[in-house]
Amino acid sequence: MDKVKTGAEFEDDSLDHLKQFTAARIGIGRTGASIPLKQSLELKLAHAHARDAVYSELDIDKLLSDLKQFDLPVLLLHSEAAYREMYLQRPDLGRQLNKKSIELVNDYSHQKPDIVIIIADGLSATAVNHHAVSLLKTLIPQLQSVGLKIGPISLIKQGRVAIADDIGVHLKAKLSLILIGERPGLSSADSMGCYITYNPKPGLTDESRNCISNIRPHGLTFKLASKKIFYLIQEAFRRKLSGVGLKDNAGLLES
Amino acid sequence: MSYHHTIGRKTYRFNDLKTLLAKASPHRSGDVLAGIAAESYEERIAAQIALADVPLKTFLNEVVIPYEEDEVTRLIIDNQDNNSFSLISTLTVGEFRDWLLRDETDTLTLQKLVQGITPEMVAAVSKLMRNQDLVSVAKRCEVVTRFRNTIGLKGHFSTRLQPNHPTDDPKGIAASMIDGLLYGSGDAVIGINPATDSPAEVNNLLLLMDTLRRQFDIPTQSCVLCHVTTTLELIRQGAPIDLCFQSIGGTEKSNSSFGINLALLDEAYEATLSLNRGSAGNNVMYFETGQGSELSANAHHGVDQQTCEVRGYAVARRYNPLLVNTVVGFIGPEYLYDGKQITRAALEDHFCGKLLGLPMGVDICYTNHAEADQDDMDNLLTLLGVAGCNFIMGVPGSDDIMLNYQSTSFHDALYIRNVLGLRPAPEFEQWLIRQGIMDNKGLLTMHSNPHLLKEMKGLWTR
Numbered sequence: 001m002d003k004v005k006t007g008a009e010f011e012d013d014s015l016d017h018l019k020q021f022t023a024a025r026i027g028i029g030r031t032g033a034s035i036p037l038k039q040s041l042e043l044k045l046a047h048a049h050a051r052d053a054v055y056s057e058l059d060i061d062k063l064l065s066d067l068k069q070f071d072l073p074v075l076l077l078h079s080e081a082a083y084r085e086m087y088l089q090r091p092d093l094g095r096q097l098n099k100k101s102i103e104l105v106n107d108y109s110h111q112k113p114d115i116v117i118i119i120a121d122g123l124s125a126t127a128v129n130h131h132a133v134s135l136l137k138t139l140i141p142q143l144q145s146v147g148l149k150i151g152p153i154s155l156i157k158q159g160r161v162a163i164a165d166d167i168g169v170h171l172k173a174k175l176s177l178i179l180i181g182e183r184p185g186l187s188s189a190d191s192m193g194c195y196i197t198y199n200p201k202p203g204l205t206d207e208s209r210n211c212i213s214n215i216r217p218h219g220l221t222f223k224l225a226s227k228k229i230f231y232l233i234q235e236a237f238r239r240k241l242s243g244v245g246l247k248d249n250a251g252l253l254e255s
Numbered sequence: 256m257s258y259h260h261t262i263g264r265k266t267y268r269f270n271d272l273k274t275l276l277a278k279a280s281p282h283r284s285g286d287v288l289a290g291i292a293a294e295s296y297e298e299r300i301a302a303q304i305a306l307a308d309v310p311l312k313t314f315l316n317e318v319v320i321p322y323e324e325d326e327v328t329r330l331i332i333d334n335q336d337n338n339s340f341s342l343i344s345t346l347t348v349g350e351f352r353d354w355l356l357r358d359e360t361d362t363l364t365l366q367k368l369v370q371g372i373t374p375e376m377v378a379a380v381s382k383l384m385r386n387q388d389l390v391s392v393a394k395r396c397e398v399v400t401r402f403r404n405t406i407g408l409k410g411h412f413s414t415r416l417q418p419n420h421p422t423d424d425p426k427g428i429a430a431s432m433i434d435g436l437l438y439g440s441g442d443a444v445i446g447i448n449p450a451t452d453s454p455a456e457v458n459n460l461l462l463l464m465d466t467l468r469r470q471f472d473i474p475t476q477s478c479v480l481c482h483v484t485t486t487l488e489l490i491r492q493g494a495p496i497d498l499c500f501q502s503i504g505g506t507e508k509s510n511s512s513f514g515i516n517l518a519l520l521d522e523a524y525e526a527t528l529s530l531n532r533g534s535a536g537n538n539v540m541y542f543e544t545g546q547g548s549e550l551s552a553n554a555h556h557g558v559d560q561q562t563c564e565v566r567g568y569a570v571a572r573r574y575n576p577l578l579v580n581t582v583v584g585f586i587g588p589e590y591l592y593d594g595k596q597i598t599r600a601a602l603e604d605h606f607c608g609k610l611l612g613l614p615m616g617v618d619i620c621y622t623n624h625a626e627a628d629q630d631d632m633d634n635l636l637t638l639l640g641v642a643g644c645n646f647i648m649g650v651p652g653s654d655d656i657m658l659n660y661q662s663t664s665f666h667d668a669l670y671i672r673n674v675l676g677l678r679p680a681p682e683f684e685q686w687l688i689r690q691g692i693m694d695n696k697g698l699l700t701m702h703s704n705p706h707l708l709k710e711m712k713g714l715w716t717r
Binding site: 021028032033034035047053054123185 | 284287288418419420421424426427428429430431433434437438588589592622623624628629650651652653654656659661664666669670672673699
């Protein structure tokens with residue numbers, strides 16, 4: 001951004017001492033009544049990153065190759081939302097598997113795992129492209145070390161959080177864990193969310209899930225996120241529930 | 256009762272009034288999601304033609320949500336004034352549209368109409384109006400409200416200063432407040448969306464704003480946009496509450512999802528009035544609404560999202576609010592997909608609210624997953640400025656770092672005031688001039704005001 005030369009009338013440095021207190025765009029100066037060009041382009045660039053993230057796609061080749069290390073079957077699935085514009089307008093379709101995917105998942109239903117892991121694009125495929133495997137590298141060995149049986153890993157395109165219910169039921173899993181791209185903000189376009197649901201079944205709402213949000217190197221780190229998720233999953237199995245009831249006792253979540 | 260219209264050899268039938276209203280609605284994603292939108296362009300216009308022939312009187316006999324089931328319907332029907340309705344009681348919806356646009360239909364005439372019309376009549380007529388019709392009629396309405404200043408006068412345009420911070424940090428909030436005031440923002444209200452709804456936290460923010468206001472004798476009001484029950488508790492504790500805020504919807508069920516009902520709002524209204532803190536007037540309520548909230552709460556009863564929205568205005572007008580703000584683009588693309596839909600919805604909300612006598616402002620905004628950008632917001636801002644919108648938001652550089660969406664900036668308000676020759680609320684304008692922030696032509700002086708800044712820096716250190 002340094003290359004942009006501006007003729008802004010007031011380069012406003014009088015509020016510089018206040019900028020330390022907030023990330024808000026204060027003291028940006030003005031030219032006439034308008035925002036100076038430099039700051040105007042900064043906002044547009046941040047928005048461009050967010051827009052690109054919304055339209056980014058799962059990098060299937062790279063994910064398949066990186067997931068090999070876990071030695072688990074990987075299923076390539078798709079929701080009922082055929083394309084992004086439909087996904088954005090029809091959240092109901094993003095919560096259901098399409099017919100072909102249901103058939104594929106049913107082939108694996110005999111395994112009856114404790115946990116199924118789902119990676120979905122959500123509103124930022126960039127987020128899971130970058131962060132899903134890094135998180136699983138810590139998490140999967142932890143889960144296996146306490147004897148939890150992990151089913152196939154599902155990669156799902158045009159998926160919303162509740163599609164984990166659909167997948168969980170078809171795979172007859174006791175618990176579903178979905179990693180999903182969160183709605184991009186102007187400051188971060190690669191924030192990943194994780195939702196945990198015990199006894200998943202269609203029709204559940206958010207109060208039946210536990211959410212760990214803002215997972216990314218500059219947000220909640222993989223190490224800390226993994227620790228929280230591991231704790232929640234163990235508690236979910238111990239108390240046979242997830243959601244609001246579980247959250248209350250999780251002192252770890254406050255950190 | 257069913258409605259129909261024939262185009263060529265095809266007859267379109269609409270089983271009841273709510274179906275007719277939904278099918279006649281300009282296209283938006285939320286109605287498609289609800290499964291109630293017109294299925295073709297032709298069906299939509301057929302519905303509009305059929306709707307144009309419906310007598311306004313029909314709306315008094317056929318309700319969209321049963322009277323017995325919904326207290327908002329009861330509020331609408333029980334408070335409708337036939338004397339005021341007599342001005343237009345012989346008209347159909349289509350004739351009403353033409354009547355609204357007549358040269359003779361002036362501000363005073365429209366004000367006489369307020370108690371006679373129902374939200375459903377207003378929603379219906381708006382569906383037959385083009386964007387320019389919505390602008391044209393809204394501009395003739397004038398809704399003036401007062402607390403410590405006067406908002407909504409013709410030729411004036413106000414802003415809510417919105418100094419949000421993701422962790423409610425008082426210094427961070429104060430920094431944004433100072434920035435905004437130096438840009439001439441904040442005459443509608445200085446209003447914070449709190450990150451947490453705890454009474455102690457909210458009270459801290461109220462004290463911060465009240466201290467600033469009293470220190471500089473600013474003729475404006477402050478508000479923390481917490482739940483009405485939190486406000487009630489804080490009133491009992493003696494906190495400095497200027498305005499009582501609440502999000503509201505257009506059905507009993509949607510209000511219940513917000514944790515409110517009319518009895519609770521009545522109680523909050525009376526409690527806030529009793530504080531008697533206004534100096535210019537006693538409009539003490541601040542409401543926020545937005546198309547799609549009823550559907551998102553699964554509380555829409557098959558009624559289209561725009562009609563639901565206008566029903567919410569019946570709730571608002573019961574309490575003589577200082578401000579009503581439709582947060583139009585916040586809800587996301589599954590309800591309003593793109594700049595076109597957001598623009599249309601904002602103009603509808605502004606028109607419908609004004610016609611029902613409400614001091615309408617608009618949060619001109621979008622989220623990052625909507626097909627919209629700053630250019631769409633510039634267009635909408637210009638349209639609303641022309642339409643006589645009472646107020647918009649003022650957010651540092653458009654970027655709300657707490658709610659994660661883009662709204663209008665302090666600069667945007669300066670732009671619209673400049674191009675349309677609009678001024679802030681008169682009392683606030685005088686204050687800006689006294690402080691040397693603005694000159695008497697309405698132009699900002701140097702943004703930095705060393706004296707004022709030095710004083711303000713002391714705000715949180717004392």
